Amino acid sequence: MDLLTNIDDLEEHQFEEEELAGYIEQFKLIDEKETGQIRTSSLQELFLAVKLKIPIPHVKIMIEKVEVLGHVYISCDTFLRLLWLRVKMNNRAAEVKEAFRYFDVEESGYMPVAQLRDIMMTYGEPLTEEELIDMMRFADFFGDGMVDYNNFVNMMVYH
Incomplete structure (x- = not known):
């Protein structure tokens, strides 16, 4: 069973088909042994590969949240879930900044x-x-x- 909700279960999942295919391809490039999983320590490399600049402390927090449950590997579904949550957080950050600028x-x-x-x-x-x-x-x-x-x-x- 995957650590997080299967990416297909996300109603608000907004990745375009081509974009999703690119993310999956990048995951597969990191998953050299073709196990369907990568080490959590490879997350930073993977986020950079998909052109998502996440500060290292934030990636470390993500890794800690996964590893605290005893997992040192994540599946592609889990990676996509983390990626989508991060995209949502970035969008939320932009909204909060815009509201702040208003005042x-x-x-x-x-x-x-x-x-x-x-x-x-x-x-x-x-x-x-x-x-x-x-x-x-x-x-x-x-x-x-x-x-x-x-x-x-x-x-x-x-x-």
Whole structure:
């Protein structure tokens, strides 16, 4: 049984047929022994081969999540699932950045923590006071009362 949901079971699966074929071909190139699986340590190489630049720490997190379940190999289906989840995360990151830019009237890439708090209370999903305090603590990455939206997006989307 595969570690993650079979890629065919994803309703939101959006890879074009040609694109999907290319990803599968790249997987097969890494799978030199033709076992249908690759070592998790080959994920970074595979992501680079499909032209998806993922920071090494993010790939390490993916590997850790797979390996914590006792798996050191992943199937092509699992790779495609990870790839699709990453594409979705990148799209979500772009959406969050765009929303942040809407409120960043000075176009500085920063906003006061108090303003972000007000925005989250007014427009965001309902949060408990504890959740909001935690979010603001992480949002104020440098402790200067300002939120850098690149750091904020990384925190919200990739962690």
